[in-house]
Amino acid sequence: MDFSFTEEQEMLRDQAREWLARYDTDRIAELAESDEGWDASSWSELAELGWTGVSIPEEQGGVGLGFVEQAVILEELGRALYPGPFASTMNALPALEGERLEQVAAGEARWSLSLNGDGLVPDLAAVDHVAVADEEGIWAVTGFEVEALPTMDTTRRLGRLSGGERELLVGAVDAPLVVAQMRMHAQGSNAVEAVGIAQKVMELSVEYASTREQFGRPLGVYQAVSHPLADTYIETELSRSLAYWAAWSIAESDEQAPVAAAAAKAYATESAVLACERAIQIHGGIGFTWEHVLHRYYKRAQWLAAYGGFPAVYRRAIARSLLAPAAALA
Amino acid sequence: MDLRDNPEEAAFRAEVRAWLDENLPDEQRGGRRSFDDDSREWSRKVYDAGYAGLTWPKEFGGAGAPYSHQAILFEEWSRYEAPQHMGVIGIGMAGPTIIAHGTDEQKTRYLSKILSSEAIWCQGFSEPGAGSDLAGLRTRADLNGDHFVVNGQKVWSSFAHIADWCILVTRSDPDSEKHAGMTYMVVDMHSPGVEVRPLRQITGEAEFNEIFFTDVKVPVENVLGEVGQGWAVAMTTLLHERGTLGFALTARLEVEIRKLVALARQRDVDDPVILDGIAREWIELQALKYTNYRALTRLMKTGIPGPEGSGIKLNWSEANQRVTKLALEILGPDSQVMNGELGGYWQFNQLRSRGNTIEAGTSEILRNIVAERVLGLPRSR
Numbered sequence: 250m251d252f253s254f255t256e257e258q259e260m261l262r263d264q265a266r267e268w269l270a271r272y273d274t275d276r277i278a279e280l281a282e283s284d285e286g287w288d289a290s291s292w293s294e295l296a297e298l299g300w301t302g303v304s305i306p307e308e309q310g311g312v313g314l315g316f317v318e319q320a321v322i323l324e325e326l327g328r329a330l331y332p333g334p335f336a337s338t339m340n341a342l343p344a345l346e347g348e349r350l351e352q353v354a355a356g357e358a359r360w361s362l363s364l365n366g367d368g369l370v371p372d373l374a375a376v377d378h379v380a381v382a383d384e385e386g387i388w389a390v391t392g393f394e395v396e397a398l399p400t401m402d403t404t405r406r407l408g409r410l411s412g413g414e415r416e417l418l419v420g421a422v423d424a425p426l427v428v429a430q431m432r433m434h435a436q437g438s439n440a441v442e443a444v445g446i447a448q449k450v451m452e453l454s455v456e457y458a459s460t461r462e463q464f465g466r467p468l469g470v471y472q473a474v475s476h477p478l479a480d481t482y483i484e485t486e487l488s489r490s491l492a493y494w495a496a497w498s499i500a501e502s503d504e505q506a507p508v509a510a511a512a513a514k515a516y517a518t519e520s521a522v523l524a525c526e527r528a529i530q531i532h533g534g535i536g537f538t539w540e541h542v543l544h545r546y547y548k549r550a551q552w553l554a555a556y557g558g559f560p561a562v563y564r565r566a567i568a569r570s571l572l573a574p575a576a577a578l579a
Numbered sequence: 580m581d582l583r584d585n586p587e588e589a590a591f592r593a594e595v596r597a598w599l600d601e602n603l604p605d606e607q608r609g610g611r612r613s614f615d616d617d618s619r620e621w622s623r624k625v626y627d628a629g630y631a632g633l634t635w636p637k638e639f640g641g642a643g644a645p646y647s648h649q650a651i652l653f654e655e656w657s658r659y660e661a662p663q664h665m666g667v668i669g670i671g672m673a674g675p676t677i678i679a680h681g682t683d684e685q686k687t688r689y690l691s692k693i694l695s696s697e698a699i700w701c702q703g704f705s706e707p708g709a710g711s712d713l714a715g716l717r718t719r720a721d722l723n724g725d726h727f728v729v730n731g732q733k734v735w736s737s738f739a740h741i742a743d744w745c746i747l748v749t750r751s752d753p754d755s756e757k758h759a760g761m762t763y764m765v766v767d768m769h770s771p772g773v774e775v776r777p778l779r780q781i782t783g784e785a786e787f788n789e790i791f792f793t794d795v796k797v798p799v800e801n802v803l804g805e806v807g808q809g810w811a812v813a814m815t816t817l818l819h820e821r822g823t824l825g826f827a828l829t830a831r832l833e834v835e836i837r838k839l840v841a842l843a844r845q846r847d848v849d850d851p852v853i854l855d856g857i858a859r860e861w862i863e864l865q866a867l868k869y870t871n872y873r874a875l876t877r878l879m880k881t882g883i884p885g886p887e888g889s890g891i892k893l894n895w896s897e898a899n900q901r902v903t904k905l906a907l908e909i910l911g912p913d914s915q916v917m918n919g920e921l922g923g924y925w926q927f928n929q930l931r932s933r934g935n936t937i938e939a940g941t942s943e944i945l946r947n948i949v950a951e952r953v954l955g956l957p958r959s960r
Contacts, residue, residue, distance in 0.1 A: 250588055250647060251581050252872040253880065258580075317580060455954050469956035472947070478956065479949035483890030490869035490887075491862070497580050512862045564858035565851070571840050571861060572848070 252493070258321055265325035268298065272329045274542045280332050281403045281545060287332040287375055295335065296356025304342065309350035316434070320441045320496035327445030330545055332404035334372035336438045337361040341380045343430035344387045344418045362435075363410065364428055365557055369398070373408025380418060381410070382428045387419040402548035432557060433510045437499050439553045440492040440513035443521035446553075447485040450521075450528040450546050454478055457532055474531055481524045488517035511567060515560035521550040582872065584651075591648050595655045598628055609660040622665040622696035631694040632670050639678060639690045646878050650826040650871070657830030668738055669693035669700035673746045673765075675819040680763075680804040680812050689744070689765070701742035701768070703733035703790055704813065711944045713748070714757045714810065718792065720749035720764065722799070722806075727751065727764065729772075729795040735938070739775045739788035742768045747792075748813050751806055761809030765801045772796075782930045817940075824939070825871045825891040832864050832895060835902050835928070842909055842925075856905045863898045867891055886953040893945045896935035903929035 254262070272280075280287055295301050304319045305311025312318075319339055326335055338353060341360035345353065352358035359376040363369075370379055374397055379390045393413030400406040419427045455478060458469035468474045495513035498506035525547035529536040536543050554560060584592055602624055625631050634649045635641020642648075664670070674693045677685055692698035709715040718731025729749060739745070745766045752760030766773070772795040777785035804812040836857075843857055874888030906925040907914040917923040936942045950956045 250584055250872060250876070252869065252876045254580060451954075455956060458956060467957045469950070470959050472943075472950075472959055475950035475954075475956045475959065476943075476946040478954060479890075479946040482949055482954055483894055486873075486887045486890060487863070487866035487870055487894065490873055491866050493580070493873075494582065494865070494869045497582055503582075509865075512865055515858075516862050516866060561855060564855050564862070567861060568854035568858040571857065572844050572854070574844075 252490075254317075254321070258318060261318055262321050262325060264298070265300075265322050266328075268294075269325055269329035269331060272331060277330050277332070277404070277542060277545060285375070286403055286406050287334075289333075289375070291331075291333055292359065293356050295333070296354070300335070301338065301356050302350075302354025304339070305350045305354045309347065310354040311350065312354075316437065316500040317493075317496045320437065320492070323438045324441040324445040324492075327442030327549070328449045330404055330446075330449075330542075330549060334359050334361060334375045336435075336442065337372045337376060340431055340435040340438060341378070343434060344380045344427050349389070349418075362431060364431055364435075368409050369407045370410050371405055371407060371556070373397070373410060374406060379410055380431070381415075382424060384421065386417050386421045386424045387427060388415040389418050390415050400552075402545070402552040404545065404549060405552055429507070433499060433507055435557060436510040436514035436563075437492070437495045439556055440488070440495055440510070440517040443517040443550060443553050444485065444489050444492050446546050446550050447481065447488060447517075447521040447524040450524050450543065451478065451481045451485060453543070454481070454528045454531045468531065477527045478531065481520075481527055484520040485524065488513070488520045492517050508567065508570070511563040514557075515563040515567075518550065518554035519560045522547070522554050525550045582869075588647055588651060592651045592655065595630075595652055596659075598630075599655060599659045599661065602628070603659055603661055607662055618662040619665055619696055621662045625664060626695045631664070631666060631696070632674065635670075635674065635678070635690075635694070639674075639686060640694050646875060650875055653826040654830045657827055657834060660834060664696075665699055665738070665741075666693060666696045668702050668742075668746075669696075669698065669744075671824075672702060672816045672819050673700045673744070676746065676763075676803060676812060676816045677765075679815050684800070685765070685803065698743040699738055699741050700744045700746065701736045701739040701788075701790075702816075703736060703739075703745045703747035703766070704816075705735045706732060707734055711941050713813070714761075716748060716750060716761070718747070718749045719753065720751045720762055720797070721753075722751065725799055727762070727797045727799065727802075729764075729766065729792045729797055731792050733790045733792075734778065734787075736775075736788045736790055737786060739768070739790050740777060744768060745790065746803075746816065747797075748809050751809070755807075758810040760807055761813070762806045763803045763809035763812035764797050765803060766792075766795065766797050767801075770795050770797070780931075781933065782927055825867070825874065825888055825895070828892060828895040829864065829867045829871055832867065832899060832902070835899065836860055836864055838924075839902055839906050839909075842906055846909055848909055853905065853908060856901070860898055860902050860905065863894065867895055867898070889949050889953055890945075892939060893936075893942050893949075896932070896942065899935050900929075900932045903932045 299312045300322050302311030303314050303322060304316055307313040323336060338360045341362045358378055360378045360380060361370050361372050361376045362380045364382045374395050377391060381388045381390050390410065390413045393410045396409040398407045398409065458474055459467055461468050491513040495509040498509040529543050529547065532543060535541050629642055630652055632641040633644045633652055634646055637643040670693060674690060677689055704713060706716050706718060708717060718733065720727040720729050745768055747764050747766045749762050749764065750760055751762035772793040774791040776789045778787045778789050779785045839857060848854065870887060870891055874885055877885035903925060907929055910925065917926050947959060951958050
């Protein structure tokens with residue numbers, strides 16, 4: 250039993266954090282309020298860094314690592330509130346093979362996905378391909394028209410797709426399995442991104458509570474302030490454990506992977522929303538302003554909690570399988 | 580990263596399970612624990628199998644095994660719902676403190692009998708006036724030639740009614756305050772002037788005791804560490820109390836949730852609020868379990884417990900309170916009748932769970948520790 254990252258994985262995390270340092274509060278605000286919502290020029294850099302191909306086999310021009318390394322990057326992107334379609338592209342990978350994977354690894358194709366029957370496509374305006382699932386299979390849609398939706402989180406905008414050319418990616422027989430894979434990957438990436446967000450808002454809160462003074466003392470001496478932060482710390486660590494368990498299970502195709510991903514998504518996204526709410530409360534008035542970055546984290550956390558269904562939806566599924574006559578869950 | 584047992588861990592787990600199958604009769608498993616039972620026989624079996632003091636160094640009679648074995652042992656014991664080990668205070672707290680601070684003579688004298696449970700130990704830390712604020716303790720130890728004279732009262736002491744020895748923290752300098760002037764000593768519970776009275780809890784059982792010390796003579800050679808340095812020694816004991824405990828707690832919660840799911844199934848529960856609660860607690864259990872694994876990995880690699888495990892006891896205690904209450908809700912109005920199903924198992928455990936957020940560090944103290952020592956927030960006191 251070894252539940253830790255390797256030295257290489259820690260180096261990848263350091264590299265990610267260093268590259269992402271460019272997304273400071275001002276830059277995030279600038280991008281969030283721009284027409285495009287992100288800096289498309291960053292994509293070729295992500296490809297050069299090997300991130301777009303991190304989990305793609307070397308034969309397809311990828312780095313040949315797995316979901317754990319992808320999760321490390323996603324956590325850091327969440328922490329930095331990176332506004333590009335990285336998670337969307339990665340979540341479409343289970344439906345792709347051959348040349349399509351090569352294009353992603355090379356940074357030549359950006360993907361999103363539409364699986365949930367709600368027609369809401371993440372990052373639609375920022376991608377050129379969408380994997381769309383219906384009864385006949387999973388389709389690659391290109392050349393589509395974008396209806397941009399006024400999304401709360403302007404760093405991850407939703408859109409509705411219409412028109413375009415379709416090409417079959419996965420036939421009707423295999424589609425349900427692949428859709429389940431994509432959903433599971435999305436839940437895993439929602440969870441690790443949520444961990445990055447919770448960690449960041451906790452750090453901002455600790456800093457604020459250590460320096461901001463009221464009644465002549467720093468806020469952090471008051472237990473009404475410090476105890477909710479202790480809860481955020483503990484919940485973030487528990488989220489981390491679930492998210493990494495899910496990432497490892499997905500990477501290893503462990504039989505527990507589906508339930509691990511569902512559990513991680515439910516717990517980590519809910520905890521991240523709570524972490525943001527506590528952070529806003531602890532920051533007081535300034536935390537409620539448009540100027541402060543907290544609302545952007547809060548909106549992303551809510552986006553992650555909502556995507557594919559709020560946590561209660563996943564808990565309902567878990568409860569059902571726990572109570573099923575032949576429950577397979579440990 | 581590999582979350583499976585490695586071959587050596589898997590072999591140890593299989594060995595422990597085979598041993599439990601062989602040595603733990605069905606009638607001794609499960610149910611609620613009664614603290615009147617003297618399970619010395621079970622403790623002796625554990626010792627004979629070499630499972631007592633698994634991580635203790637070999638020179639002191641331990642197995643010198645890695646922490647992962649301790650974790651596996653705790654997990655399997657809890658899953659099998661084995662009886663409690665009589666030596667938990669001795670093995671988990673007194674022994675490690677003696678190993679860290681004792682003289683060679685003290686080690687020879689006390690350690691082997693701790694492992695074999697020939698000697699039962701209890702803890703004398705909390706006082707009626709010193710709970711979370713342990714440094715406020717007032718039990719006096721006055722030096723008189725070759726011995727101390729101890730006077731005072733301790734409380735919340737498990738096993739004191741059958742204990743042979745007590746690890747006792749006293750104030751040896753009457754003019755001292757707070758952390759200074761304390762002395763940590765080992766007291767023979769059979770000494771004249773030691774009186775133990777059971778303390779009945781809200782469950783109706785007396786799991787803990789009060790200990791009264793009246794002019795009890797304690798030889799100076801029973802002092803652990805230096806006279807006046809008792810606070811530092813006491814911190815060693817508390818560090819061990821909160822050490823690999825997480826595994827035992829989480830495994831107990833796993834058993835509890837298994838029983839909760841069985842109850843829900845048997846009662847055909849379809850109330851969405853209850854179902855949501857069950858899933859929530861199952862997820863919380865996985866979160867605690869995998870956090871233990873992360874903490875264990877860090878402990879094995881660095882020898883020092885990392886901060887990630889500092890919330891396990893806190894969240895476990897709150898989860899246990901919610902789980903036992905959910906069970907009562909599933910039972911419905913019948914839950915108020917103690918002699919119902921499982922002999923009042925859920926009723927007892929629900930009431931007992933209220934102590935979980937108080938014992939071994941109140942939740943308030945644990946949140947202070949996380950806030951100040953992990954997050955580095957300014958001290959509240």
